[in-house]
Amino acid sequence: MPKVILAINAGSSSVKVSVFSYDSSTSDPKELAVIQVAGLTAPPATLKYDRGDQHVKSQELPDVSGQEGAYEYILKHLTSDAGLTELRTPDDIDFACHRVVHGGDYDKPTRIDRDTYHHLEELSDLAPLHNAGALTIVRAVHEKCPKATNVAFFDNAFHATLPLAARTYMIDPTRAKQNKLRKYGFHGLSYAFITRAVATALSKPAGQLNLIALHLGSGASACCIQDGKSIGTSMGLTPLAGLPGATRSGDVDPSLIFHFTHEAGKLSPKSSGSMHITQAEQILNKESGWQALTGTTDFGMITSKAEQGDEMCKLAFDIFVDRICDFVAAYYVKMGGKVDALVFAGGIGEKGVQLRQAIVGRLGCLGFELDDGANAAPADEVVAEVGAKGSRHRVLICQTDEQTEMARECAQEAEKLRRPN
Numbered sequence: 392m393p394k395v396i397l398a399i400n401a402g403s404s405s406v407k408v409s410v411f412s413y414d415s416s417t418s419d420p421k422e423l424a425v426i427q428v429a430g431l432t433a434p435p436a437t438l439k440y441d442r443g444d445q446h447v448k449s450q451e452l453p454d455v456s457g458q459e460g461a462y463e464y465i466l467k468h469l470t471s472d473a474g475l476t477e478l479r480t481p482d483d484i485d486f487a488c489h490r491v492v493h494g495g496d497y498d499k500p501t502r503i504d505r506d507t508y509h510h511l512e513e514l515s516d517l518a519p520l521h522n523a524g525a526l527t528i529v530r531a532v533h534e535k536c537p538k539a540t541n542v543a544f545f546d547n548a549f550h551a552t553l554p555l556a557a558r559t560y561m562i563d564p565t566r567a568k569q570n571k572l573r574k575y576g577f578h579g580l581s582y583a584f585i586t587r588a589v590a591t592a593l594s595k596p597a598g599q600l601n602l603i604a605l606h607l608g609s610g611a612s613a614c615c616i617q618d619g620k621s622i623g624t625s626m627g628l629t630p631l632a633g634l635p636g637a638t639r640s641g642d643v644d645p646s647l648i649f650h651f652t653h654e655a656g657k658l659s660p661k662s663s664g665s666m667h668i669t670q671a672e673q674i675l676n677k678e679s680g681w682q683a684l685t686g687t688t689d690f691g692m693i694t695s696k697a698e699q700g701d702e703m704c705k706l707a708f709d710i711f712v713d714r715i716c717d718f719v720a721a722y723y724v725k726m727g728g729k730v731d732a733l734v735f736a737g738g739i740g741e742k743g744v745q746l747r748q749a750i751v752g753r754l755g756c757l758g759f760e761l762d763d764g765a766n767a768a769p770a771d772e773v774v775a776e777v778g779a780k781g782s783r784h785r786v787l788i789c790q791t792d793e794q795t796e797m798a799r800e801c802a803q804e805a806e807k808l809r810r811p812n
């Protein structure tokens with residue numbers, strides 16, 4: 392009898408859940424349904440539900456807010472869908488896979504028992520804004536789906552291969568070690584999926600693949616992948632570093648915040664029982680980014696307003712392009728120009744036709760060039776080629792899928808991960 396894996400991806404603006412069936416005798420799980428509640432930072436939230444090849448529903452959810460609220464809605468929705476016969480009650484869930492953004496030194500999927508849960512809670516100090524949401528969902532699964540084994544999949548694990556010089560900050564090494572202060576990097580489940588999917592599409596072993604990959608969503612990052620391994624990435628100790636995001640500043644001079652407000656070190660009024668954040672963290676993570684410049688977190692809207700001449704939207708768009716090109720150029724040099732492809736992924740990377748045009752338009756000197764027709768209407772495949780024929784390097788779009796990455800690893804390791812009875 393096939394069993395059900397629920398793969399839960401709590402992003403900063405969305406909760407995406409995919410339902411898979413798996414049979415322990417075969418390793419690749421079968422996707423049964425995908426449900427997502429998006430727009431959590433730009434209410435009303437929206438629901439999208441697909442079962443098999445069928446698009447079942449899209450609607451607004453004015454009463455749903457926060458990641459826990461989104462998860463509760465999703466679980467109710469899935470268990471009451473008569474068409475999803477494999478998941479009738481929460482007891483049908485064998486494994487619940489959780490994307491946990493910050494895993495500190497964890498570099499493998501880990502069963503969440505009482506000890507790991509507390510360890511992850513402690514790690515929340517390193518990423519209070521990211522881990523707290525995932526942990527509320529872990530608690531909800533524990534209460535509502537008591538038979539499921541909860542497994543954490545860490546977004547920083549893919550970057551365990553970062554060379555010492557890339558991961559070390561130029562600060563007192565003793566303090567750095569004591570407080571675990573180093574570059575961790577994130578969006579690793581996405582980069583792992585991208586590496587595998589592009590390797591398959593290009594018929595090249597993953598271990599020989601050199602990519603500059605861009606995961607551009609509400610949180611955005613770049614990754615330099617050499618021989619299938621991360622050797623550089625733009626996010627740092629936390630997901631704040633590097634590229635700007637929907638509500639995140641990205642890189643700024645670290646002392647900027649003390650000029651912005653002398654209250655920076657105080658606890659933010661937004662702190663709660665599970666989340667202790669300073670004013671500085673609140674401002675740079677939640678009150679900055681393109682939302683601060685344009686008033687919206689919707690990059691699609693920013694792009695069309697920029698085209699209509701809105702100055703702040705144009706500025707936000709241009710800043711994003713500028714910062715992304717800086718990372719692409721740096722990673723190009725890191726790999727000595729030996730690059731198999733530039734890969735766009737994430738909500739904006741996959742849908743942002745004009746953004747890809749603006750970025751690749753500036754990278755002509757490095758040998759990247761777009762096919763404008765393919766860029767405007769990319770093939771509906773996991774990996775679509777959008778580069779011009781005859782150009783030196785490929786340009787690809789990858790429909791990245793963090794849930795599939797988790798489910799695949801979970802099915803492979805099911806016997807090791809399963810909770811003892």
Ligand SMILES: Nc1ncnc2c1ncn2[C@@H]1O[C@H](COP(=O)(O)OP(=O)(O)O)[C@@H](O)[C@H]1O
Pocket residue numbers: 402403404405607608609610637688689690691692694737738739742743744
């Ligand atoms: N047509 C579009 N053009 C550019 N950006 C888009 C478009 N449609 C959606 N987006 C953006 O995709 C982003 C969400 O990306 P996603 O990777 O799903 O987010 P999350 O970080 O929550 O996982 C939002 O900023 C949204 O505005």
Ligand SMILES: CC(=O)OP(=O)(O)O
Pocket residue numbers: 401402403404492546577578608609610611630
């Ligand atoms: C790590 C991170 O920023 O995740 P997301 O883009 O889902 O917010």
Ligand SMILES: [Mg+2]
Pocket residue numbers: 402403608609
């Ligand atoms: Mg995401």
